[in-house]
Amino acid sequence: MTLDAVLVASAALFCVGLYGALSQQVVVMVMMGLELMLNGVILAVAGLWWFLAPAPDGQVLLLVVIAAMTVEMAMGFAVATLLHRSRESDMTDTATDLSG
């Protein structure tokens, strides 16, 4: 168990999530991709913290990442629900007019 191993594993998680977030059409599946990316981030932060500078307050960053995840979930579900109610659809391709 070395820092390199942890970072490679977290990079793999992040990129699987990136693939999902880019390629999925359903909003909830896109959110699962984002979650997986954040999962990789959690692992990377924990690894860097443990192997480089296990100072007491580095853990706070992990809490912030988990909180960011919660916010992402809540807003994602809310927007998905709104989209589904107003357009009877939850595909990203039918919501392109929302961009920019």
Add this chain to the structure above:
Amino acid sequence: MPDGVVQVGLLGPVVAAVLLGCVAFFAAALDGVFVARMGRRSVRSGVASPVWEVARLLRQRRRSVVAADSLLWRVGVSGLLVVALLKAVVVPLGSWVVADLSVGVVWFNAMDVMVWALVWMAGWGANSAFSLVGGYRFLGQALLYELPLMFALTAPVVAAGSLRVGDVVTAQEGLWFVVWMPVAFLVFCAGVIAFSVWGPFSPALGRDIGGGVLVELSGVDRLLLLAGRYALLSAGAGFAVALFLGGGSGPFAPPWVWTLVKTLAVLFVFVGVRRMFAVLRPDRLVEAAWVVVLPAVLLQVLFVSLVVVGR
């Protein structure tokens, strides 16, 4: 117990599993006795009823369903027992415990969140409408009991100043926590009954939907789910004793006897609750849980914090 608790060796998990099984059997037998008394049958037939039920279910053929999601179904059905065992790992018996984790209370909480997933999977996997309705009902109920339960767990932790169950037990040497945090104790007990899908909190297994999650379960699957329910109830009772009822403290007898006696007494009440209350609908209960119970628990935690700061 002046030194808190000590961890036992390799034999510990086996003993804990056997003990959990015995306590769960006690709960099942007790429920059998209550049923027998209502039907004016003898107490002995009530005590024996779980034995016959086990024998019957072991011989019964497993039902298979068209297009069932067997993987999730099996995980959900058998998972309850595993989760109950993982909970029992942090419950001290007198001065022994299998693993005195430094975050034991959070561990217990994490395990009871597992029940959310497992009950829903058991409902989903069967590919049956009523079974799935049962699974959704449990999730609805979970949303109303989990937050009060979490804050109820916080109160003894704040008072003891530690997430370690051993420290919580030690902190109650002068005064049991149930005396000065009764609201947290009651909410915790309600939470235990709720995550065991028991009594008033069992609409997920409701008769109005043909048994809900249980509707397609037969044979050994049904046995696992029902046994898991009793095991969860027993682990919850044991944890209530450790957190609120002073663990193994008591006169004239060794601590482990006191832990067992208190656990069985709490379990007696839990099992009896099933005969005292009607099943509650989660959608009706959710408003009360969020508007009344949650603020009450928060006030309890505030009171405990003020006492701790003033001490």
Add this chain to the structure above:
Amino acid sequence: MSVVLGGFFWFLAVVAVAAGIAVFRVDSMARATYALALSFVSVGVMLLLFNLEYIGVITILMMVMEMAIMAVFMIMFMGMNPALMPMSMVHSKRSSMILAGGGFVVLAGGALLVPWPARRGGPAADLTQSLGEAIMGSKMLVMLTVSPVLFATLVAALVLASPRGRYDRFGDDLRISPPRGPEQKDGRS
């Protein structure tokens, strides 16, 4: 001991990544959601290997909870029975694959090639306690920021998602008791 720990770490890493891949490969929404939950649980256990007991257990707790709820949304929003028919709802699969693969090469290459500095300092004796002291002491501003953000999210999500406000439930002068239930599409309540 370190060999056992290293093997356990690799096992968890493989489970986490394999479960992550399974999320986008399986046909069933329920299985996809719980594959993601499995990925999170393995990362949570990995955090336990770094002695991050509190954060590890909290990660497991939160993510299993989120996934249990997520499964409901997944099944609600798929306009078909995803358990019974295979599905492929993807766009620009090729370019995403290339981007993700390229990203992995860059990130993993960076992780292996960067000369990481030596470890500074050591972990506190009780990491949970040190976390609590950090939150309540030097890093209090972080938590003071996170909590209003969470609260704002709560309110905003409810406003976006709820089709009706309190005037729909309690009437124009907020006096109706008990409140009206959710209306069905055909006007029944």
